[in-house]
Amino acid sequence: MVLLPRPTPVQTLHDPLLERAGVELLIKRLDRVHPLICGNKWYKLKYNLPAAREQGYETVLSFGGAWSNHIHALAAAGRAYGFETVGVIRGEAPRSLTPTLRFARDQGMRLHFLSRADYRRKHNAEIVERLRTEFGDFYWLPEGGSNALAVRGCAEIVADVDQAFDVIACACGSGGTLAGLVSGLAGRRRALGVAVLKGATFLYDAVRALTAADYDNWHIDLDHHYGGYAKTTPDLLAFMHEFEARHAMPLDQVYTGKLMSALYDLIARGAFARGSTLLALHSGGLQGRAGLA
Numbered sequence: 001m002v003l004l005p006r007p008t009p010v011q012t013l014h015d016p017l018l019e020r021a022g023v024e025l026l027i028k029r030l031d032r033v034h035p036l037i038c039g040n041k042w043y044k045l046k047y048n049l050p051a052a053r054e055q056g057y058e059t060v061l062s063f064g065g066a067w068s069n070h071i072h073a074l075a076a077a078g079r080a081y082g083f084e085t086v087g088v089i090r091g092e093a094p095r096s097l098t099p100t101l102r103f104a105r106d107q108g109m110r111l112h113f114l115s116r117a118d119y120r121r122k123h124n125a126e127i128v129e130r131l132r133t134e135f136g137d138f139y140w141l142p143e144g145g146s147n148a149l150a151v152r153g154c155a156e157i158v159a160d161v162d163q164a165f166d167v168i169a170c171a172c173g174s175g176g177t178l179a180g181l182v183s184g185l186a187g188r189r190r191a192l193g194v195a196v197l198k199g200a201t202f203l204y205d206a207v208r209a210l211t212a213a214d215y216d217n218w219h220i221d222l223d224h225h226y227g228g229y230a231k232t233t234p235d236l237l238a239f240m241h242e243f244e245a246r247h248a249m250p251l252d253q254v255y256t257g258k259l260m261s262a263l264y265d266l267i268a269r270g271a272f273a274r275g276s277t278l279l280a281l282h283s284g285g286l287q288g289r290a291g292l293a
Ligand SMILES: Cc1ncc(COP(=O)(O)O)c(C=O)c1O
Pocket: 039, 040, 069, 070, 144, 146, 171, 172, 173, 174, 175, 176, 177, 178, 255, 256, 283, 284, 285, 286
């Protein structure tokens, strides 16, 4: 079983801010890698699904919230590649499903809701046993899909970029994508992660734990979370609105909107040398825009 990526374009942004700063900003449109298995999710699943098959699993089980891009992508991937999927969802079953969960269910994913307290203890042997009793044997994918095989897949994003760049940037939730970029760079050039959670210093340890070698050509911006995970501010929404209109590129409010807004802010503050080229990942997540309504 082999997952081959569709070639994805790189879009050059034209903007007076960039001209003033003498910085080139390129966007790798990973949101176009697959119609349903979008962005970094595709790369995270690239080696996990073949591993599940080789190990003889018919079911893949993973975790996420009611708007999870990962759950959405996994459900579509299960249908496309012939796996049963189970989504263990944080929180009590709602009276009506979010569009994300409706989509997942319609793709054939079985949804299992765990109270927030149980969800926090999801690695606990008793809860794992309960899941095995209900769903049989399964391939375990962690929340956000970030494990060693996901990092191996995300490392290939670097090789899938033909253009020269000095810094590659991505939004950071669990740190798996950034760990992949750091691995793919193998000590050359720089990687920048923009944390979308508040106070996410844990991400440094998470990225180090997922990265085999001890590289130091990367860092995480902790200042552009806009109030915390999935939180927005009027400033962020106004930025997204203007960006989308100017560049004809949709963003989501949880990840890519914060990434682009952070980069614009950093560029305006002179954080990047004149003449440098930044490459930012459009990591998908557009299905979550329904959450804005
Ligand atoms: C659209 C999107 N971009 C970026 C990320 C961040 O990736 P990671 O969790 O690997 O840090 C996620 C979450 O997984 C995501 O859904």
